[in-house]
Amino acid sequence: MTIGASITGILIAGVIGGFLNALFTERGLVLPTFQRDQRILRLGFLGNIVIGAVAGGVSCALAGVFRLDLTLPELITAAANALVVAVAGARWLTNESEKKILTVAASKAMASDSNMEKSLRMLAASPQDVLNLAQEGELRKAA
Secondary structure (H helix, E strand, O other): OOHHHHHHHHHHHHHHHHHHHHHOOOOOOOOOEEEOOOOEEEOHHHHHHHHHHHHHHHHHHHOOOOOOOOOHHHHHHHHHHHHHHHHHHHHHHHHHHHHHHHHHHHHHHOOOHHHHHHHHHHHOOOHHHHHHHHHHHHHHHHO
16 A cells, blocks of 8 residues: 555544544534634634644654555554544644633623623633632622
């Protein structure tokens, strides 16, 4: 089997993995968008496909799969590996994007006059710090 055929098979498996990740997300197959006011880039299903192909290809390249004497069973195993890595890589990227969206949502929820400073701190905070900031208000109400 040629190296070109190996690479093509692996990239196709990566594309399928990225597509599957996009298909199983909450919103399904959406096109890429950029929300300027919130500085959030949503890659959509096309981004998942590209990330999946790259993640699958890199995974197989690091494993030394791209060689001239690759047999069909080895290619099938490598393609299965690429598919799993593609889904995982695309899922990671999706989670990072959704984490940013949830942080902005929490900040907007806190954006009353009395919580404006806390809201601005949430935008730059880690998810754990956002939770801690939100809980500060709950603790004061309970006391």
